Amino acid sequence: MSARKKQERLEGAGEQVEERAELTRDLPVFVPATSIYELPDSLVVYCDVPGVSRGDLDVSLEKGLLTITGYQRAREPEGYQLLHRGYGTGVFRRSFTVVEDIDQDGITASLRNGVLELVLPRSRQPGPMKIEVGQ
């Protein structure tokens, strides 16, 4: 149920792509918990990104690679002494390969209560084409 797991514990399975590129900022990178559903007309992705505001979220789809990056606005309160740390803050990042033909202009993203919802509609395929066999 945890919102994240450490990158080094990541197992590259399924359509998930293991991250190779490093961030220029020296921040811990977390793999956000993600759920993916395939509907007849779209793919829906839910991604837990607590502490990430709309402006600090970057979603890209390039050559079939969907990448979600979210920078947490972590602030260490000044003048306070830390008594217990149950979670750290940094960057959420995860990539997936998308094999379906996606209508890139129709992708919608919304953020609600720290959960990103991405709807990737399939591109409308033309109907089956009948090919006449000549004599």
Place this chain on the structure above:
Amino acid sequence: MIRYLKRPGWPSDSWPWIRAMQGELGRLMDGLAPSEAYPPVNVWSNGDEVLVTAEIPGVDPEHLDISIQSGSLTLKGERSCPEHSSPDCVCHRRESEAACFARSISLPYEVEADRARATCADGVLELHLPRAEQSRPRRIAVESS
């Protein structure tokens, strides 16, 4: 190993010392290992108030119950996840589940629940719990005889 244990300068029986070191290392590693308790919380204090933050993605603030009783803070809530129950829907991965949760944490001192402030933004709860007057340290003057 035996050769090292018999080196001059080592205690005649090193095992209690090694066991003590093992226990210290175990305690250290326990402190470093992330807790599996949900929701994860960070707790700060500045002497005047306790600041608690918790990551609760997917939790509607209206479905959150925060209570303070006898020096203990309890967070209860329910995480909702969208359901796609259509027979045509295929779930490729599901790493977040809809579930109820409850967690209690001990506070470092008594707080005034009536003056507590709670905000929730982008799936992060922030609680400010002012210190109760009766829990502040009091200086006791020593009378000269």
